[in-house]
Amino acid sequence: MFRLDDGTVVYSASDLTAASACEFALLTSLDALLGRAEPVVEPVDALRERAGRLGAVHEAKVLAGMLDRFGPWDPTSGTGVVAIARPDRRARRDRAGLEAVHAHTVEVLRTGADVVAQAGFFDGRFTGWADFLVREAAPAGHGTHAATSRVYAVHDAKLARQAKVTALVQLAAYADQMVSAGIEPADDVHLILGDGSVTDHHLIELLPVYRERRDRLQSLIDDHAAADHPVRWGDDRYRACLRCAACAPQLAARHDVLLVARVRTTQRARLLAAGIRTVDELAASTGDVEGIPPETLDALRAQADLQSRQSRDPSTVLFELFAPEVVGRMPPPDDGDVFFDFEGDPLWAAPADAGAPAGPTQVEWGLEYLFGVVEHAGPAGDGVTAFRPFWAHDRAQERVAFLAFLDHVEELRVRHPGMHVYHYAPYERTALLALARRHDVGQERVDRLLHDGVLVDLYAVVRACLRTGQGSASLKKIEALYRPGSRTGDVVTAGESVVAYAVACEARDAGLVDEWESRLEQIAAYNEADCLSTLGLRDWLLARAAEVGVAPTGGVDVPASAS
DSSP: OEEOTTSOEEBOHHHHHHHHHOHHHHHHHHHHHTTSSOOOOOOOOHHHHHHHHHHHHHHHHHHHHHHHHHOBOBTTTTBSEEEOOOOOTTGGGOHHHHHHHHHHHHHHHHHTOSEEEEEEEESSSBEEEEEEEEEEEOOTTOSSOTTOSEEEEEEEEOOSSSOOHHHHHHHHHHHHHHHHTTOOBOSEEEEEOTTSOEEEEEHHHHHHHHHHHHHHHHHHHHHHHHSSSOOOTTOTTSOOOSSSTTHHHHHHHTTBGGGSTTOOHHHHHHHHHTTOOBHHHHHHOOSOBTTBOHHHHHHHHHHHHHHHHHHHOTTSOOEEEOOHHHHHTSOOOOTTOEEEEEEEETTOOOOOOTTSOSSOOOOOOOEEEEEEEEEESSOGGGOOEEEEEEEOSSHHHHHHHHHHHHHHHHHHHHHOTTOOEEESSTHHHHHHHHHHHHHTOOHHHHHHHHHTTOEEEHHHHHHHHEEETTSOOOHHHHGGGTSTTOOOSSOOSHHHHHHHHHHHHHHHHTTOHHHHHHHHHHHHHHHHHHHHHHHHHHHHHHHHHHHTTOOOOOOSOOOOOOO
């Protein structure tokens, strides 16, 4: 959203998306625009920023492909690709400037250009920039203008792997602008996805959805702009997602009951209906709550009690091992045990073939670039460990690393039949299965590891037996119990690892070998820290269970990985 010089609030397709995600956040942004509140500070998300850059690259490739196909704009013949120039930020607040861009776009469409890139629209309230409008021959008797010889199909380039409703609404928004301008849209609109595939969608099914959402958005904006106060938390006229950067401070300020680990939004609504609004109130509550089973409610109260007490003394991490028998079902420690963690880049794609034509091509996304293993360098009890990285910097190397990892585990099983592979959360299990499918190799070997119970997901164990005052079961929260203050270095989150790897590859491609190697060392250090944390968690769980007389037997399967 932005305001014109005359005070009119103008919105875009992005605001439609924002409103569908969280109306409270949208109105908070409007308050900042109107000077009623400070802007919400969005947390830095390096992975999202990288996705944005890759999205721009994807769109540029699509444009290059269209230029190859249709050629540049030729005013004489009225054919080719026309790129509409966006006004600068200052000019965008000028009504006349936006109207001029809109008029220019409509004029170009009426001349019959093959493609209009960055087609600019403005109807007085809505503004938007369609990635590509592509001319098509109109079917006989098409639409409301049966005599029209051509129509324009809306194409949008999205890095996503599949079509999302918000992206389809955006396509409909641009088609609706064409309808208003007297330009006939094609029956179908299209998304050009990040893997090169193109999805087709019937406009007739999308326009009613778009128009309903636009009406809702404009009413929200106009009604709130006419009010004399900022949006109020808890106003049931507006939907709040309870997750975003606008909602999170509101929840924290009120010690909202949703902050209790494992409380779902549906349960929050039932708790609020019962008059239980905060973590402290849940901890102190008694009696039944309609819609929440007593056993579940007891567990939530116990969790709330831990968080309530820890909030009063954050210097100590409180915990309760409420089901030590779960730890007793874990296998006994073995000298051959390994502690495993993947580093993967979901946005990685193989570099384009230099001889390939411009434009989108079918690609397979994602690379597991590091299989990290911490293992015992001697007897398990002496505390000496070694880190073994299996690196992969392209698809072929990924296959080699995958097989080398399987070889290593199988060799350890021969020497240490009681060994297990410990990991945290189901990603490692899922990724191994995906790698076997991707490379069409090792399926039986992975299945054997799973069938024999070699992989042990400590996240599933934690969820089944442990509560903490941390409010989260993430490894970095849990490790405050046994490795406080151990995280150092330039890479401390999974998202930072992915971005660091992308930067490392750029350095390698630029011939900056020292930077390439330095970045890999940072990533390896982060991965090793995760593996060591997994080892530390396993040992800590065993020690706490031993304090109440429970020893690991491995006689019964531990809880399965959460799906």
